[in-house]
Amino acid sequence: MVTTIRDVARASGVSIATVSRALAGSTIVAPGTRERVRRAAAELGYQPNRAARQLVTGRGQAIGLVLPDLQNTFYASVAKGMQRRVRAAGLSAMIADTDEDTGAEREVLDQLAAVVDRLVLASPRVSDGDLRDLAGRCAVVLINRELPGLASVVGDNADGIRQSVTHLLALGHRRIGYAGGPATSWSDARRRDGLALLDLAGGQEIVDLGSFRASQAGGVAAADLAIAAGVSAVIAFNDQLALGVLGRLAERRVPVPEQISVVGFDDVPVARLLAPPLTTVAVPTIEIGERAAGLLVDPPTGAAEPPQIVLDVELQVRRSSAPPARIG
Numbered sequence: 532m533v534t535t536i537r538d539v540a541r542a543s544g545v546s547i548a549t550v551s552r553a554l555a556g557s558t559i560v561a562p563g564t565r566e567r568v569r570r571a572a573a574e575l576g577y578q579p580n581r582a583a584r585q586l587v588t589g590r591g592q593a594i595g596l597v598l599p600d601l602q603n604t605f606y607a608s609v610a611k612g613m614q615r616r617v618r619a620a621g622l623s624a625m626i627a628d629t630d631e632d633t634g635a636e637r638e639v640l641d642q643l644a645a646v647v648d649r650l651v652l653a654s655p656r657v658s659d660g661d662l663r664d665l666a667g668r669c670a671v672v673l674i675n676r677e678l679p680g681l682a683s684v685v686g687d688n689a690d691g692i693r694q695s696v697t698h699l700l701a702l703g704h705r706r707i708g709y710a711g712g713p714a715t716s717w718s719d720a721r722r723r724d725g726l727a728l729l730d731l732a733g734g735q736e737i738v739d740l741g742s743f744r745a746s747q748a749g750g751v752a753a754a755d756l757a758i759a760a761g762v763s764a765v766i767a768f769n770d771q772l773a774l775g776v777l778g779r780l781a782e783r784r785v786p787v788p789e790q791i792s793v794v795g796f797d798d799v800p801v802a803r804l805l806a807p808p809l810t811t812v813a814v815p816t817i818e819i820g821e822r823a824a825g826l827l828v829d830p831p832t833g834a835a836e837p838p839q840i841v842l843d844v845e846l847q848v849r850r851s852s853a854p855p856a857r858i859g
Contacts, residue, residue: 534577536645543571547645548668593623594827595643595650597636601628603745603771604799605816609653609674612820620828631713631744633657644668649827651820652676656715670830672823676717682837684823686844688718689725691812694846695766695794696729696737698810702854704764704792705735710753710776712768714742719768722796738762743772750775758783763791763855770795770802770811777805777851788853798847807850814844 540550545564553560553568560568571577594617598606610626617624625647629636633656640657643650644665654675655662665671666681673683699707709726712719719742726737740756743749745768754776757765767773773795780787787793787807795802798813822840831838 534575539572539577543568551645593625593647595625595647597627598653599631605797608816609820612817613824616821616824651823672826674823682826684819684840686814687841688721691844692722692725699764706762708738708740708757708762708765710740710767711742712745745769746771747775751779754779766794770797770799789856792852810849810852812844813847815842
């Protein structure tokens, strides 16, 4: 029977990740532990996978990127930015898609932590405790989530919402619906915080349409609720959701923007190609990926706390938003 790294971990009383680092000679592992792991590996006749070892040492070292949905062009763009920075450093990237499944995400993180010592996590759904445990095993940078003690790169969610609402109010909308993202989404929570900070007066109102899967299917349900609520504008959690809203409004013969204006978030490439083109908040996704990878390629030194970077966002006004047909 072939001896595996799990056998060595069990025999030496440490984690798989520690075995991987110990056999690679990582100084993160205490000398006594390294020796104990090497002795167990020798006694069991374990032969480490050279490709896996290369991932944690030397020029061929990889940085892992864990995404919730690679089909979402927001995350595809983040991945492009990350790979650009990683390749410039002569390294490589490992990319995993968890299909927005928290259980799958935990499994992927455990698997990657055993073969890489640097990870970028985009919009992670696992708990704070899981993230802190992971950070104890490898260097971690978060995207679209902040956690004290961990480095992160995010877009300014609250300001994006402020710009969207301000734009619609300036057009004369008084009853605006917000179609939120998943209830577990950190970004959605920050956008709702932004809504709570707005100073509305004179009968202006933000209507909470609920939480939805950040997909076109979620947008169908959000559009029906928007019509039922009698809003004259909808701000969608992201462009995927907004795309579903636009499609459903078209099916129900509700003209956009004449009867209902629609605003998205992210400014994915298809936003410009929709009919009508989508007003949306542009998030610098390429830069987010580059900055996150940069924190691992060239870690900052001398800082008391890991950096938490917030990047500016900007509303792109297009034809999907306009003054309402009737104000009042």
